[in-house]
Amino acid sequence: MRTQVAIIGAGPAGLLLGQLLYEAGIEAVILERRTPDHVLGRIRAGVLEQGTVDILDLAGVGERLHSEALIHGGVEIGTGGRRHRIAFKDLVGKVVTVYGQTEVTRDLMDARAACGAPSIYEAESVELHDLTSARPWVRFVHQGIEQRLDCDFIAGCDGYHGVSRRSIPAEALSAFERVYPFGWLGVLADVPPAWDELIYADSERGFALASMRSEKRIRCYVQCSLDDKVEHWSDARFWEEFKRRVGEDVAARMTVGPSIEKSIAPLRSFVVEPMRYGQLFLAGDAAHIVPPTGAKGLNLAASDVFYLHEALAGYYRGKPREVLDQYSGRALRRVWQAVRFSWWMTSLLHRFPGEDPFFGRIRGSELQYLFQSESSQKALAENYVGLPL
Ligand code: APR
Ligand code: PHB
Numbered sequence: 001m002r003t004q005v006a007i008i009g010a011g012p013a014g015l016l017l018g019q020l021l022y023e024a025g026i027e028a029v030i031l032e033r034r035t036p037d038h039v040l041g042r043i044r045a046g047v048l049e050q051g052t053v054d055i056l057d058l059a060g061v062g063e064r065l066h067s068e069a070l071i072h073g074g075v076e077i078g079t080g081g082r083r084h085r086i087a088f089k090d091l092v093g094k095v096v097t098v099y100g101q102t103e104v105t106r107d108l109m110d111a112r113a114a115c116g117a118p119s120i121y122e123a124e125s126v127e128l129h130d131l132t133s134a135r136p137w138v139r140f141v142h143q144g145i146e147q148r149l150d151c152d153f154i155a156g157c158d159g160y161h162g163v164s165r166r167s168i169p170a171e172a173l174s175a176f177e178r179v180y181p182f183g184w185l186g187v188l189a190d191v192p193p194a195w196d197e198l199i200y201a202d203s204e205r206g207f208a209l210a211s212m213r214s215e216k217r218i219r220c221y222v223q224c225s226l227d228d229k230v231e232h233w234s235d236a237r238f239w240e241e242f243k244r245r246v247g248e249d250v251a252a253r254m255t256v257g258p259s260i261e262k263s264i265a266p267l268r269s270f271v272v273e274p275m276r277y278g279q280l281f282l283a284g285d286a287a288h289i290v291p292p293t294g295a296k297g298l299n300l301a302a303s304d305v306f307y308l309h310e311a312l313a314g315y316y317r318g319k320p321r322e323v324l325d326q327y328s329g330r331a332l333r334r335v336w337q338a339v340r341f342s343w344w345m346t347s348l349l350h351r352f353p354g355e356d357p358f359f360g361r362i363r364g365s366e367l368q369y370l371f372q373s374e375s376s377q378k379a380l381a382e383n384y385v386g387l388p389l
Contacts, residue, residue, distance in 0.1 A: 003029045003118075005312060006138045006151040008126060008164050010039055010119055012101060013284030013301040014157035015108035019059035020309035022117050026316055029149060031123040031140055033158075036109060043188055043261045044101040046213055047072075047198070047295035049386025052302040053097050061107045069099035070214070075384065077349075077370065078201035078247050084371045085197070091378045094385040098198075100213045101298050123147075128154055128167040132278035152279065155308060157301075159285040160270070168277040180267035180291060180346060181353050182206075185224040187238050188261040193218045194254035200293070200349055201246050202367065207350045208245035220246075221292075223350055228264060235259050267291040269343050271335060274328035275304070281327060283308050288335050293349060294342035294384065300335055303389055307331045334387065341383040 005021055007014045010032035021028045032039065048056075048069075056062045073089035088094055112119055120142055127139040131154070138149040156164025165173070184207075192215060199210040207223035222241050224233075235258055243251035270289040275282040284301035307330050314323035348366055352359070370376045 001029065001147065002150040003027045004151065004316070005153045005155055006031065006136075006149050007155045007157055008128070008138070009156070009158035009162060009284075009286070010036075010109070010121065011157065011159060011284065011301075012105055012108065012298055013286070013305050014155070015105060015112060016055070016059055016302060017155055017157060017283065017305040017309060018117060018119070019061060019108060019111055019115075020055075020305060021312065022112075022115055023058070023060060024309060024313040024316075026312060028117065028155075029151075030112070030117075030119040031126055031138065031149070032119060032121045033123060033126065035121055040102055040105060040109070042102070043186070043219075043263065045292055045295050045298055046098055046100040046211065046219065047299075048097040048099055048104075049299045050094055050097070051386045051389045052299045054389075055302045055306045056104065056107075058306075059108070059111070061104075061111045064103070064107055065097070065099050068103070068214070069097045070212070072096050072098055072197045075198045075200060076195075077367070078199055079203070079364075079367045081247065082371070083199065083201075083247060084377075086377050086381055086384070088381045088385050091374070091381040092385060094381075096295075096385055098212060104298065126158075126163050128156075128164065128280060131167065131280045134279075136279045153312065154280045155305075156280055156282040156286045157284050157305070160289050162286050164280060164282055164286050165272060167280065172277055174273045176269075176271045176273070178269040178343065180350070181226060182223050182350060183226060183228065183264045183266045184209075184221045184292060185228065185230070185233055185238065185264050186219065186221045186262070187235070187242075187259045188213070188217065188219050189257040189259055190217050191255045191257040192216055194250055199246060199250065200345075202349045202351070203245040204351075205241070205245050208242055210242075210246050210250065224264060225353070226266070230262050230264055233262065235262075238262070265292065267293075267346065269339050271332070271339055273332060275331050276324075276328040281308050281311075283331070287331075288339065290339055290342035291346040293345040294338065296338040296342050299386060300338050303334050304331050306389060334389075337383070337387055345380075
């Protein structure tokens, strides 16, 4: 087989890149290790920056989002039984869109099926070859048969555990990482939210987040220890702990329900530089991971593939190869801004096990400053709604 761009991974990054390239008249084949149902079964975040919504519109997949998504003009930050609303609209004139990543992925999968562009699911043993030559190629096994895909470029959209980043010689990459000493236990339940906007709550017992997918489905998290297991947490235990952290008024009025999904996610900050090796370009979780506190993971995947599609479209329209050389630096400038913000939000809202008492006071003081200073609230708001593309 031959194509212009081989895309490894059919998560949000790979699918969105595929649609952007299709709209630009550039051929691409997507190779995905799992089945469509497995990809759709992953429950992730659900807050979209305006820039991400614009990119989804550019890819031609915004219709259902615009009819079903919720628009939020702010979030609430809680600590010590008090809550303060960060009013995005008043502070920076922007809003965020609440629409689950699963729905974004479903819309992208439907659009790709509708346009007939090729995606190969259950592609096993993917290997990337001749990355620094003018003719890279991909080997994979599909339905037991070994296949070869020749291409001009490879887009590594295969996430943190994918094969793309691992195909780059270690000496060609610099990795930056911070692993946080706690995780998030998340629950999805089909009950109406007892909150209008997201609540990020710092409490003596640890962090909690009250979010939602729709007017009928909530997504709630509690900070948990690294050695916690999902089986340690019955629904009853989760809801009791969530209520003790999120605030008495919310606890008193909220309804709970059986978990339809329950999982623990570790928290890490991770970036590799550069996001390119020869004809291989990394995008999304393949290149970086952020703790979910800033809701940046999906939004960074979107901005990466927006920049990558612009670079590839420029190249195929005859621009000098420099347009490809600019991708990594352009993407990383935005990546590091989001990594910083996600690290800051995580450090602000979580009590770290064995925390230095000095840092505990700094954290409390930072929260106090946030509550009293419009400048501090503006800084949080402009990062949360998304810095300009
Ligand atoms: N071969 C083919 N496909 C692979 C391989 C491989 N060797 N390894 C991984 N994949 C696939 C995975 O099955 C997955 O569907 O690549 C896809 C990567 O998707 P994501 O991990 O969702 O990463 P990305 O598309 O960058 O989206 C980032 O997803 O994980 C969340 O928080 C993250 O919201 C962010 C978003
Ligand atoms: C979610 O709804 O899953 C969600 C929202 C905001 C975050 C993290 C997760 O910061």
